[in-house]
Amino acid sequence: MGQLEAWGVRRESAVRCLASAIVALAALSSNAPPAQKRAIVAARRRQSSQPSPAALTNEIPMAVAVEVVPLRAAPAAPPAPPAPPPAPPARSVSLGADGCERLVAALRDQLSAGGGDVALLGDGGARFPAHGALLRASSPVLAAMLDDVAGDGETEAAELRVGGASEPVLRAVLDYAYGGVVRLTEENVEPLLELASRLRMAALVEECCSFVAQRTRPCRACRVLAVADRHKCRLLRRDVLLCVLRHFDEAAGLAVDPAVAVVAAGGRATKKTMAEGSRAACGAGDRAEAAAGFGDLPLHLLEEVLADDRLDARDESVVFAAAVAWLDAPGREAQREAHADAVLRHVRFPLIDPEFLADCVEPHARMQSPAGTKLVHDAYRNLCLPPERRKVAPRAAARHVPCSETHRPPSRPPSPEPAPAARAPSVDSGNPFLTDESEVVVGGGLADV
DSSP: OHHHHHHHHHHHHHHHHHHHHHHHHHHHHSSSOHHHHHHHHHHHHHGGGOSSHHHHHHHSOHHHHSOOOOOOOOOOOOOOOOOOOOOOOOOOOOOHHHHHHHHHHHHHHHHHTTOOSEEEEOGGGOEEEEOHHHHHHHOHHHHHHHHHHHHTTOOSOEEEEOTTOOHHHHHHHHHHHTTOEEEEETTTHHHHHHHHHHHTOHHHHHHHHHHHHHTOOHHHHHHHHHHHHHTTOHHHHHHHHHHHHHTHHHHTTOOOOHHHHHHHTTSOOOHHHHHHHHHHOOOHHHHHHHHHHHHTOOHHHHHHHHHOTTOOOSOHHHHHHHHHHHHTSTTOTTTHHHHHHHHHTTSOGGGSOHHHIIIIITTSGGGOSHHHHHHHHHHHHHHHSOGGGOSOOOOOOOOOOOGGGTTOOOOOOOOSSOOOOSSOSSTTSSOSOOOOOSEEEEESSOSOO
């Protein structure tokens, strides 16, 4: 019992000490005035002898001893704005091909009704109304002409003069620019090509080049070569040049008969030489057309043809005859002497038969100049040397093929795939000399707009 009483006394003392400490700490940490704090501490000291902490609690209420400060709640965050509704899926729209066709058709209807803000003037007083915006999109040359007119400050409808364009050709070019249908024929393709090249209408130029390449024959190859070179039609020029080189005898308009073939063969008439001579011969009309086209070749093209190793002539004497014929062409009297040496130096005289060289070449009037005489003497000297010491290499002997086989790809084994269309879209195809159609329809689209 004694131990229990002692343990209860110690517990009561500990409780009083803890209560005193709590009251003192609350008094010191409260916001009460200093005098009140001191009064609280003194009252606790006076009650230190109380038997129970309840007496202290009854005398000094906890509300006085400890100031209850309510906690301030943190300000509430503003409510988040509502999420926007999901955007509808994107969709791309355009006029499309049908819409463009309808638009250009409406422009054509305006022209039929006399509309248009500009006019194209051709030869012979031809006048065609047009829309300046469409002309700008079709041709950079016409766009520059419209800019010049706008810079002059003219307020009336602009008039653009296109020189060297007949009424049918100018109408066809304008129809093509407006998406119309143009029929290419052998009669109108060259004027159309020339005008389209001047106006830099690339799509129409390509169509014309394709049409010309597909109908090129040896008797017309030189004339087409000059047209392609003049208008910088690179692909057409490449293909037609090869046609001229492979069929030089016919392209130059030279008559090759069996008698000439026999002389070239060394005086012996064989079935092979007779057949070659008959095959190379062409009609009188074709020969005249070919001779006229060869005689109209500019000097740089003639030199390119004569100097090419791929030139496939029956004999080098044919090359000499062609060079002399070009020099003797009508209208070349003033430049004949100046051009003679430049042209004849491309003839490989050591390849000519010695008898023909002595009987026909040496006494020829065009070979009497110092440069011509030197060419003949060099040929004689070269003929005296052994073949391994000769300096002049023979030309590449290309096989004689019809012009329709020019650039035909090598034969391949049959394939189950369907055959390609007869008409190639461009002269850059494997064989541009394919079709025999008399005319081709082009246009109907908006390639140039």
